[in-house]
Amino acid sequence: MTFGKICYTTCGGVSALMAFKRGISRFIHNILGSWDPSLATPLGWFHVTCDAAGRVIRLDLSNVGTIAPELAELDELQFLELNGNFLVGHILPVLGNLLNLVSLDLSHNFLSRPIPLGFDNFIRGKLKFLNVSYNHLEGFVSPSFSKYSIRRYR
Numbered sequence: 001m002t003f004g005k006i007c008y009t010t011c012g013g014v015s016a017l018m019a020f021k022r023g024i025s026r027f028i029h030n031i032l033g034s035w036d037p038s039l040a041t042p043l044g045w046f047h048v049t050c051d052a053a054g055r056v057i058r059l060d061l062s063n064v065g066t067i068a069p070e071l072a073e074l075d076e077l078q079f080l081e082l083n084g085n086f087l088v089g090h091i092l093p094v095l096g097n098l099l100n101l102v103s104l105d106l107s108h109n110f111l112s113r114p115i116p117l118g119f120d121n122f123i124r125g126k127l128k129f130l131n132v133s134y135n136h137l138e139g140f141v142s143p144s145f146s147k148y149s150i151r152r153y154r
Contacts, residue, residue: 013042013055013056013073013074014037014039014040014041014042015037015070015073016056016068016070016071016072016073016074017035017042017045017048017056017059017074018035018037019068019069019070019071020061020067020068020070020071021035022068032045032046032047033046034046035048040054041054042054042056047059047060047061049079051076055074055076056074056076056077057076057077057078057079057100058077058078058079058080059071059074059077059079059080059081060079060081061080061081061082061085062081062082062083062084062085062105063083063084063085067082067085067087067092067095069092069094071094071095071098072092072094072095072097072098074098075097075098075099075100076100077098077100077101078100078101078102078103078126079101079102079103080095080098080101080103080104080105081103081105082105082106082109083105083106083107083108083109083131084107084108084109085109086109086110087106087109087110087111088109088110088111088112089111089112089113090111090112090113090116091106091111091113091115091116091119091132092116093116093117093119095116095119096116096119098125099125099126100125100126101125101126101127102126102127102128102129103127103128103129103130104127104129104130104131105129105131106131106132106135107131107132107133107134107135108133108134108135109134109135110135110136111132111135111136111137112135112136112137112138113137113138113139114137114138114139114140115132115137115139
């Protein structure tokens with residue numbers, strides 16, 4: 001579902017989304033066939049929701065691939081769903097730069113190591129829901145998680 005008018009600049013985050021698409025398997029790549037890099041904005045792309053200015057505000061990328069660092073360029077992003085992607089390694093600290101995120105779902109992956117310190121900035125933003133359940137995270141949870149307005153985290 002998309003909303004709003006077409007944005008005739010590169011404000012839509014096309015390059016960040018195409019970097020993500022390059023990192024996924026060929027099978028899943030076909031599911032994202034509507035992702036056309038020649039367009040100025042991702043309005044109408046499958047799994048992508050845009051605001052009235054054509055900026056990406058929601059990505060539902062469950063079960064489709066990896067986390068590309070370029071996703072952090074989507075500074076208007078409000079909802080990011082990366083659950084069930086068989087992600088391995090650590091949570092990318094650059095995701096902590098997405099200060100407009102309201103909901104982040106990284107559940108059902110194979111993420112390990114502690115939650116990055118950069119997430120302290122992240123949770124001072126608008127985040128209300130964080131799901132990191134069913135991973136292999138270790139270490140301490142930052143005391144910041146109890147200081148700010150996250151309503152629910154797993």
